[in-house]
Amino acid sequence: MSSPWSRTSTWDDGGLTIGGRRAHELADRFGTPSYVLDVADLRSRCREVREAAERAGAEHGVPVAIYYASKAFSATAVLRWAHAEGLRVDTASLGELVTALRAGVPGEAIGLHGNNKSVEEIDTALAHGVGRLVIDSLPEIDLVAERARAAGVVAPVMVRVTTGVHAGGHEHIATAHEDQKFGLSLATGAAREAIDRILATPELHLLGLHSHIGSQILATDGFVTAARALLRLRAQVAAEGGVLLGELDLGGGFGVAYTPDDDAPPVPDVVAALVGEVAAAARELGTPVPALSFEPGRALVGPAVTTLYRVGTVKPVRLDDGGERVYVSVDGGMSDNIRTILYDAVYTAAIASRTSDAPPRLSRVVGKHCESGDIVVRDVMLPGDIGAGDLLAVPVTGAYGRSLASSYNQLPRPGVVAVGDGEPREIVRRETIDDLLALDLG
Template sequence: MPEPAVPTASALPSGGPGAAGTPWSSGARRRTDGELEVAGVAVSELAAEHGTPAYVLDEADFRARARAYRSAFEAAFEQVGAGVDVYYAGKALLTVAVARWATQEGLRVDTASGGELAVALRAGVPGAAIGLHGNNKSDAEVLAALDAGVGRLIVDSLVEIERVADLAASRGVVAPVMVRVTTGVHAGGHEYISTAHEDQKFGLSVNPGPDGGTSPALAALEAVVARPELELLGIHSHIGSQILDPSGFEAAARVVLQLRADLATRTGVLVDEVDLGGGYGIAYLPGDEALEPGPVALSVAQVVAAVSHQLGTPLPRFSIEPGRAVVGPAGLTLYTVGTVKPVTVSSPDASGEAATLTRLYVSVDGGMSDNIRPALYGADYHAEIVGRASSAAKVLSRVVGKHCESGDIVVHQVMLPGDVRAGDLLAVAATGAYGRSMASNYNALTRPPVVAVADGASRVLVRRETVDDLLALDQG
């Protein structure tokens, strides 16, 4: 596999939420002495108080991004005469405080498991403002959602439709459901996170089966209509993650609106809601362009208005589910450098001739247990030495973790000062999404804390795990 491009520029200071070309939060600034501070708190203070590794979350940045998505989509869809709801996709990062921030900024909360549902409820999110996803929900999860009065259950298969209906009947309630469909439009940064192609576990295809009959998606919608224990709210689509081209959303919207019209023709039921999912891309490296909420909201709103007009159907209410786009750039992971060693290898140059390459391996006190995405997806991140200034020439470096795995890579390629040494503080940008939520205890490492910073102060949202926590689960 070819080596990823090596960013050579620093992105600090950043220009604000969603600013082009920076993976850092709006509160990240270099002081005159070279140290990084976030929301007015120096990283040395964070390390001294909370230790490393630590997830650091810029609260004001999170809130600003949440507001930006809500206001952009509300304004764009108001122009075409449609309403819209913005759900924060909690799988990116969900803590009690984060769920409260999202709700306070006017977002609803999308959950993907009974555990995430419990976190949202603990945060005081009203059940009606919560959605529950999942391709294999347990009976206990469905019942918990029904008991909490969730606003929507997104069903994912014909079997689940019957099961949810039966469970709703057992509770004497009507379950509000949306049917998740696969549109054939898929987008994103890696096949594992492109979720609208046919050969994967999510949703029901809008394409007819081998016999050319009714599509699985249409059959599922009709099955919901046929069960009085279910209320068909609408149709749900999600086409992937880390999407940087809005045309995918536009194409998927066309397919879903056509499916909505087909259902109305066959059953007389015109569903009231359409969810276009999430997957809005962010900047991970200096120079990356994020998918800005304003332009994408306008483009999608114009498409859905035009398609609805062509089909002769009134516009439904829409919803979207940004997660990474809200929390990703708001977070960074702070590490302490340990072992540093140069490794010289033979590598072909551009002409194919053998060339000698020296790469500095910079080991930190975390790794794939606190950010699995580089190992799992080959995801690229940007890192900088943030505890001091350095005038040393930058050298090709690879940031690695402390796990017993050669694939334990935190940042594949980055230029770091040649004088990087043990004890230096190193920060990796844009780790707010999927760092903590996908973290593990591999090699019995304890998971880092989630620390919020705002207005010159820090507070712990989720405490650091301890070895006692690990041993408390081990029954011997």
């Protein structure tokens, strides 16, 4: 089984330490809730997956690139660290694109996704020479060509292909079945039409094919099936159109362990295995092995972040079956981690400020919002003496915690504190009530 706690996290009589810093000291200094980022964890995961990709690519004679999917968590410091470890950056909005540029990531190392790209997003990408724009619809072909013509450049593009492969957990994070907004269908011929139109458009340069099949995927089968579908399409285009597309991007969605009971395969091993599977499949078709790229996000930053909360009200509740559940209320909730209610996500939690020998009791960690669904951890065994003032830690919150955070009930969003890279510091400032009111024009 995989540990859900970040790599430098340790426990002793004083509770939890992350990156050499006591959790209770971080909470006292920076407040709660706080997202605590283990810098060494993040950087080592980036480095390991890049090195595994490069080794596998060298074995099969093809380049393999890793893009950090910034939608998981986008901040200039995080993108700077990821790029310093040899990763490129995947973006899906103007804000993410500008954040990557501000972090010093060169345009050629940036990709731009999006099912509804604006003119401003396309123009900004072209102005900074992004390495790829991923075409997501037929109308977008004409739009990107028009903006490239206006800019006097040739736009490098990929076609996002909907392969029909459905993988991952919740239906809202499965992205390759037919009835959804992303990509161009392989089954209906839309993907092939897009390829033919792009090849006939001088303002566009088609780099290759892209696929993303879902999120929190714990097996490679879906990736392999999608890759084989892309390779068959690539071979067909080469045979009929005389153009051999140079690259396949298999997206991201690699799963991680959220609790001690989860068993998530190491992402470097998964990437290396997929490179081998694609190489074998390409050779079976009698085609050269394409260059490959992958877009992990959650798998890199998710386990590197732990959220610290302060406990408030503790309320035992009698259940219909005669049992009891303890509701442990914390000073955050669905505003800083909506994944539990949005995706039925499962987390764990532990007291971070002390140890306890008290018998564990079935508990539910809940927030302070005006919603009965305001649940952070649905079921977890916590010490029976947990009480107001205790510090509670919830691991694996780096992916989509801060990215999906809101100010519901006018709660300011937590800050992000980086540890293990010198003096602890906020890399994203804690929001204040004044920040919220600054947007209110009265």
